[in-house]
Amino acid sequence: MSIEDHVDLFGRPADDADGRPRLPDGRPPRGLTAGGWVRTTGWLQFGDWPVSSALMATLLGMLGAMVCAVLLVGTFPVAAGVLVVVVPPLFGAAWGILTTFVKPASLARNIGTKPAERLSPGDVVRLYGSIGPVGQVVAVTFAESVRVAFHGGGHRTWTRREVVHVAELLS
């Protein structure tokens, strides 16, 4: 029957029955949204080590504080010094609070790439490019293109040879 011909019968089964993304220890990821996809944080990864976005926020705060300090040091030298010391950790802490409580996001690590036609249920993939939100594949349908359904009801359609980044959720 034609419908069954388009179903990947040899794909890896989902990690659990409902296809919901899970951390290795079984807990749901922090960034799991009501839509089923997982909000992630961080955009820089050296080898297997994803750089903390809080660290990036701290560095960004330091840069901004230094710029402001240069402008202020002539008029308010003490304030300029305080700015350089206080603002960077403030930025880091604020980003940490934002990604933990306000807009919960998970730390994810890219573990490889694969063509869309080789995706299988249970894969956790980046929905757009090499960073950004991830979704857990629950079904893959092959036609002229590959239609990948994710947990939560969403789907994406890729060409067969389009390279997709496979990720691993860490928090």
Place this chain on the structure above:
Amino acid sequence: MDCPTLIELGLRLPETTELNILEGRPAIVRLFWWRSSQSARLAMTCLGVVTAVATTGAVGFATEVLPQHHRSDGLEAAVHRGDSFEAVVHTVSEVDTFDGVEPATGLFFRARVAGLLRTGCRPAESREAAQNLLRGRNVRLMVRKDGGFDSDLMTVDVVLPDGTDYAHTIVHDGVAPADLTARDDLAVADSEARQERRGLWAVSCATNEQVTASAAPSEPSSFAPTLTTTTTAATTTTEPAPSSSEVTPTSAPSRGGSWLDVLLGRQCYVEGARRTSANGDEMVCERTGRDQLRWRRVH
């Protein structure tokens, strides 16, 4: 009999939604950021950092090199007539105008010294003398008048580090004439400078520019010396006698030396400067044991 499926009936299965993490319109910038490679993101970030640092450096450079661009708005807002504060003179633009910074607050300001007049006579030497007295020095300023809407200058009295009054020193040495409408206490020093032909009242200025003074009967209380440039033998300007003393001679000896020539033993402003006096003696500006610059004969 099997029921026909939806597909067999030509009906489509319900579509799941295309993933769009944003409820509203797609975030193009965010999608572009996600879809770019890590090297591209790093390059963009480095470019942003370099731009920020370069901008900061440019601002810092402009602040350091072009202090004259600083308006005195900040300090003017903080000081009022009668206030006194210490400042470091940064740039001397004219004999009566300078830029400075108040060390305590770091505020830049522009100030004009009360009681001095600019002349067209040897402005470079006047400026040089003023720079020698003021530039880089920590002076005490007493605010006489705040700057108005159309001026970023505040009028001040300047007390030099040795406690002497800058305007008095300048007038006494004949570097600039006194503006007695602003400071009538400089009248005596101004008269003495004229009588003794110090500075610009000396010969050289008078070879081409003759500065004279006479009383103005109609305005005995308003002393306003006016410098007049002429090529004729004599010109008169108005100078009411603040006391009974002086009327400056008008004739000018036609000696060709600098006006500093007649100030042998008097104060000079550029250490190491050399002049030839009218009688042919070569003079040099030297620092004395009391740390003052004086004209001396070269031995």
